[in-house]
Amino acid sequence: MQNQKGNILIVDDNKSILSTLEILLSPEFQSVTSLSNPNRIITELRKREYNLVILDMNFQAGVNTGNEGIYWLGRIKETNPEVSVVMITAYGDIDLAVKALKAGASDFVLKPWDNEKLLATLKLAIQLNLSKQEVKQLKERETELKKEINRDQRFIIGSSPQLINILNLVRKVAKTDANVLITGENGTGKELIAQEIHRLSDRAKEVLVSVDMGALSETLFESELFGHVKGAFTDAHENRQGKFEIAEKGTLFLDEIGNLSFHLQAKMLTVIESRQISRIGSNQLIPTDIRLICATNKNLGSMVHEGLFREDLLYRINTIQIEIPPLRERGNDILILAEFFLKKYAYKYNKPNLKINLQANEKLLKYTWPGNIRELQHTIEKAVILSESGLLKPEDFYLRNNAFTKSNESLTTLEDLEKQMIQQALEKNNGNFTAAADQLGVTRQTLYNRLKKSSQ
Numbered sequence: 001m002q003n004q005k006g007n008i009l010i011v012d013d014n015k016s017i018l019s020t021l022e023i024l025l026s027p028e029f030q031s032v033t034s035l036s037n038p039n040r041i042i043t044e045l046r047k048r049e050y051n052l053v054i055l056d057m058n059f060q061a062g063v064n065t066g067n068e069g070i071y072w073l074g075r076i077k078e079t080n081p082e083v084s085v086v087m088i089t090a091y092g093d094i095d096l097a098v099k100a101l102k103a104g105a106s107d108f109v110l111k112p113w114d115n116e117k118l119l120a121t122l123k124l125a126i127q128l129n130l131s132k133q134e135v136k137q138l139k140e141r142e143t144e145l146k147k148e149i150n151r152d153q154r155f156i157i158g159s160s161p162q163l164i165n166i167l168n169l170v171r172k173v174a175k176t177d178a179n180v181l182i183t184g185e186n187g188t189g190k191e192l193i194a195q196e197i198h199r200l201s202d203r204a205k206e207v208l209v210s211v212d213m214g215a216l217s218e219t220l221f222e223s224e225l226f227g228h229v230k231g232a233f234t235d236a237h238e239n240r241q242g243k244f245e246i247a248e249k250g251t252l253f254l255d256e257i258g259n260l261s262f263h264l265q266a267k268m269l270t271v272i273e274s275r276q277i278s279r280i281g282s283n284q285l286i287p288t289d290i291r292l293i294c295a296t297n298k299n300l301g302s303m304v305h306e307g308l309f310r311e312d313l314l315y316r317i318n319t320i321q322i323e324i325p326p327l328r329e330r331g332n333d334i335l336i337l338a339e340f341f342l343k344k345y346a347y348k349y350n351k352p353n354l355k356i357n358l359q360a361n362e363k364l365l366k367y368t369w370p371g372n373i374r375e376l377q378h379t380i381e382k383a384v385i386l387s388e389s390g391l392l393k394p395e396d397f398y399l400r401n402n403a404f405t406k407s408n409e410s411l412t413t414l415e416d417l418e419k420q421m422i423q424q425a426l427e428k429n430n431g432n433f434t435a436a437a438d439q440l441g442v443t444r445q446t447l448y449n450r451l452k453k454s455s456q
Contacts, residue, residue, distance in 0.1 A: 005051075006126040009044060011035045011072070012056040012088070017111070021054065024115060025122070038072050045079045051129040052122060055105075057089035057096070066096045070103055077104045082132040084125035088113070156192055157340050158333035162325045166193065173320050174200035179272075181257075181317050182295040184324030187374030190295040191255060193322060198251040203291055206250030209243050214256035221264050222280050226271070232281025244277045244288045251291040257317065258298035262308065269313045292317065327369040327376060334364055335421070337373060341380035342392075349384055356392045357441035358418065358450070363394040370400070391441050422450060 006029045010021050018034040025032045035044060038059055045053075053076055057069030066089060073085055084106040089096070097108040106125040109118060156167065173180055174197045182190045191210065198208040216224055223233075227242030243252060260268065271277050272292065276285045294317045303309035327334060338356060346354040356364075369375055383396045421440065429435035437447040 005030055005130070006123075007031045007033075007048065007050045008052045008054065008122070008126075009033050009035065009041075009050045010054045011038055011041055012054075013037075013059045014056070017056075017088075024118070028119060029122075029126075038068070041072055042075060042079055045076065045083070050080070050083055051126045052084045052086065054086050054088060054122070057087055057091070057100070066091070066100070070099060073100065073103050073105055082129060082136060084129040086121060086125050155340075156189065156196060157337055158330060159336065160330040160333045162330055163333060166322060166324065167196070169320075169322060170196050171200060173197060173322075175202065177291055178319040179292045179317050180294070180319065181300075181314075181321045182293065182324065183300075183321060184295075184297065185326050185370075185372055186297050187372030188324040188326060189373055190297075190324055191253070193324060194251075194253045194255075194293045194295060197293060198253075198291070201251065201291060203250050207247060208251045208253060209247035210253045210255060211243050212255050214259040218261055218264060221260075222267070225268075226277045226279055228280035229282045232279070236281065239279075242277065242279065244271065244290060245286065247290045249289055251293060254292070254294045256296060257294040258296035258300055258303065258309065262310070265310045265313050269310060269316060272313075272316050327372040328367075332420070334369070334376065335361055337376055338364055338380055341377050342384065345381045345384040351384060351387060351390075353390050354384060354387060354392060355390065355439075355441040357394075358421075358446070360392050360394045360397060360441075361421070362418065363397060363399070367399050418450065422447065 008025060008029050008031070010018055010025075010032065012018055012021075012034075013036050015036055018036060022032050022034055033044065033050075035041060041053075044050075055069055055072060055076070057066040059068045069087055069089070073087070076083060076085055085104065086107045086109055087097075087100045087105045088109045088111060090111040100108055106128055107121050109121060156163070170193060180194075180197060182193050184190055194210075195208060198204060211224065222228075223236075223240070223242065225242045225244055227240050227245055228236050230236055230238050271288070274285075275288050277288055278285050300309050300314050300318075304311045304314055327337075338361070342354055342356060346352060364376075371378075379397055379399065382398060383392050387396060422436070425436035425439045426433070429439065433444050433447060437444045440447065442450075
């Protein structure tokens with residue numbers, strides 16, 4: 001029969017005790033190691049991993065206070081807090097046993113012992129150690145899982161004053177637990193801002209749970225958010241946590257909160273106010289500790305006036321409001337984002353050294369981007385996929401009709417941006433016209449002519 005799992009270290013100055021225990025325990029456990037000198041305990045514990053230490057209480061002749069054993073018990077626990085320690089002594093003293101247990105011992109055995117009882121005690125102590133190790137591993141896995149869930153390779157990109165102001169506000173709000181409402185058109189990056197708030201918050205080590213309220217049917221609303229117990233409805237085959245419980249100690253992001261029906265808004269308000277949820281099919285109230293962030297592309301104030309959104313719920317979710325500007329109002333961020341997406345998709349589709357020429361950049365700047373950053377991203381990806389040369393021109397970018405093109409009034413700004421781009425390229429290339437022209441995707445003569453025109 002295979003030995004029970006477990007590595008045991010025996011520490012006793014009586015060599016006959018060591019021999020007896022080795023004979024008794026070796027057939028029962030994976031490995032048994034003996035020490036007669038307690039000064040070698042810490043070195044031995046650092047050499048290999050033990051599940052159990054059997055430790056004598058007294059090591060000096062004529063001394064039976066048990067203080068030596070208590071001392072070495074403390075040292076063992078400092079070195080390996082999870083290891084089980086069973087104390088053995090020839091002197092039965094209730095106070096000494098209680099002292100050892102309070103100091104972290106798993107059990108206390110008197111000499112002489114009953115072999116069967118001793119084996120049962122040691123097996124239980126080893127099982128305790130294995131359980132502690134399993135809990136420790138689960139916690140480590142949980143920590144790593146949270147890191148993976150929260151890991152995000154997307155970035156908030158841009159240098160416009162509007163974006164800088166938003167990021168400054170995010171930094172101030174993040175360290176609080178205030179409820180945040182993020183508003184803005186589709187594709188402006190509301191979820192990225194929510195992720196940034198979570199990343200900078202005191203809850204960053206916990207999970208950020210995102211729920212698309214627009215994709216959630218009314219019948220699934222309570223089950224998804226609050227959970228259910230087994231048998232609560234036909235398909236409830238087991239207990240299930242809702243998003244509020246999953247996000248415990250972390251952040252709950254409710255996207256498209258404006259799509260929530262009026263009668264469900266009342267249930268959401270109750271949970272936010274009471275900070276308690278109850279699963280479907282259960283009357284038990286479960287406390288919740290979450291940071292709430294909501295987002296919408298709708299005007300909730302107008303919806304309140306129209307009777308479509310509860311005013312009291314709006315106040316609850318709107319302690320701080322962050323309005324994300326549309327891409328068309330972010331000026332040169334359009335080109336910065338275009339360059340970022342160009343590099344991303346050029347790498348993805350193995351088309352290195354792709355560039356956007358000056359005329360194409362003008363086209364991107366004139367366009368109003370009704371789909372915002374998401375539309376820009378898809379436009380760049382499509383252009384990269386269909387490109388047949390290393391230079392992307394205006395005709396390579398498929399945009400909507402002219403109704404979405406900025407008015408001539410903004411062309412002065414575009415000319416200023418062009419001049420700024422040329423100056424930056426020249427500065428970056430130390431005044432080298434050829435290198436600057438190559439960077440901008442135009443000929444040297446075109447660059448010279450445009451620079452001359454802009455200086456007139």
